[in-house]
Amino acid sequence: MELFSIAGVRVSALIEREGPQRKTAELFPTADRELAIRHFRDMESFLYQPASDRIYNTYQSFLLRTPGRTVLIDTCVGEDKARPPQFAAYPKKPWLDAFAAEGLSFEDIDLVICTHLHVDHVGWNTKLIDGCWQPTFPNAKYIFGRVECEYWEAKVNQGYDLASRIWTDSCLPLIRSGRAELAEMDADLGGGLNLRPAPGHTPGMFCVELACDGQRRIMFAADVLHHPIQCREPSWSTCFCEDPVQAAVTRRALLEEIADTDVIIVPEHVPFPTAGRIETDGERFRYRFPFPWWRS
Numbered sequence: 001m002e003l004f005s006i007a008g009v010r011v012s013a014l015i016e017r018e019g020p021q022r023k024t025a026e027l028f029p030t031a032d033r034e035l036a037i038r039h040f041r042d043m044e045s046f047l048y049q050p051a052s053d054r055i056y057n058t059y060q061s062f063l064l065r066t067p068g069r070t071v072l073i074d075t076c077v078g079e080d081k082a083r084p085p086q087f088a089a090y091p092k093k094p095w096l097d098a099f100a101a102e103g104l105s106f107e108d109i110d111l112v113i114c115t116h117l118h119v120d121h122v123g124w125n126t127k128l129i130d131g132c133w134q135p136t137f138p139n140a141k142y143i144f145g146r147v148e149c150e151y152w153e154a155k156v157n158q159g160y161d162l163a164s165r166i167w168t169d170s171c172l173p174l175i176r177s178g179r180a181e182l183a184e185m186d187a188d189l190g191g192g193l194n195l196r197p198a199p200g201h202t203p204g205m206f207c208v209e210l211a212c213d214g215q216r217r218i219m220f221a222a223d224v225l226h227h228p229i230q231c232r233e234p235s236w237s238t239c240f241c242e243d244p245v246q247a248a249v250t251r252r253a254l255l256e257e258i259a260d261t262d263v264i265i266v267p268e269h270v271p272f273p274t275a276g277r278i279e280t281d282g283e284r285f286r287y288r289f290p291f292p293w294w295r296s
């Protein structure tokens with residue numbers, strides 16, 4: 001599903017799952033629920049379900065078609081992977097149908113970038129073929145963060161079960177076969193694509209920044225921002241953040257940097273239409289969904 005096109009770059013979302021997910025206090029352990037409800041009243045109805053107190057989050061990949069390359073950012077949960085029930089139960093067809101609807105085959109992807117190595121960001125990296133984990137995108141180079149890989153390797157060595165499964169079935173086969181490049185968190189990937197360090201949610205997470213025409217910027221913000229309510233309360237990190245304090249520092253710094261500019265922010269888990277622009281509002285921020293100013 002196309003999100004927007006700008007300066008010769010087309011950005012689409014491949015949605016694996018969407019809808020109301022976790023309750024406010026579960027997703028944001030430090031949230032003040034009454035304050036959250038007041039904020040939600042001012043926000044779009046597709047962001048929060050009052051009757052169930054559940055927050056809408058989407059699990060998706062981003063597809064970038066630039067003049068020179070076809071790039072996939074993050075690869076959701078995937079299929080055939082031994083995962084806890086809440087992940088294993090995901091239907092696989094929506095993501096595959098979304099990919100097919102873009103008129104591409106897996107062979108057409110030139111570059112796969114994983115912003116971090118959580119379960120919902122690496123799954124379609126590999127497919128089970130003849131009992132082996134093979135690259136889903138046979139012609140693609142895969143980019144993993146070096147710091148991120150070292151962090152998860154250490155977790156694996158400490159015996160963490162889910163980390164081991166993710167590492168073994170979705171990352172290691174690509175590293176061993178030489179398909180993956182371990183990049184620094186601020187790497188220049190060429191063609192206007194740059195990585196931006198965004199530690200906190202995980203130690204090695206990065207954003208992916210694309211400069212269009214050397215001018216307009218798109219910021220694929222990974223999990224720096226799970227939901228627009230974190231613009232109202234930037235200190236609220238999620239239950240999935242490895243270092244919630246650092247995650248909040250990273251979030252506020254990014255919001256301050258891009259607020260009141262025409263940078264397009266594209267966070268991984270914000271529901272369709274996903275892409276937005278940040279505005280300042282005193283010490284807080286507001287998330288603005290698209291309107292014609294960026295149509296080209």
Ligand SMILES: [Zn+2]
Nearest residue numbers: 118120223268
């Ligand atoms: Zn995530």
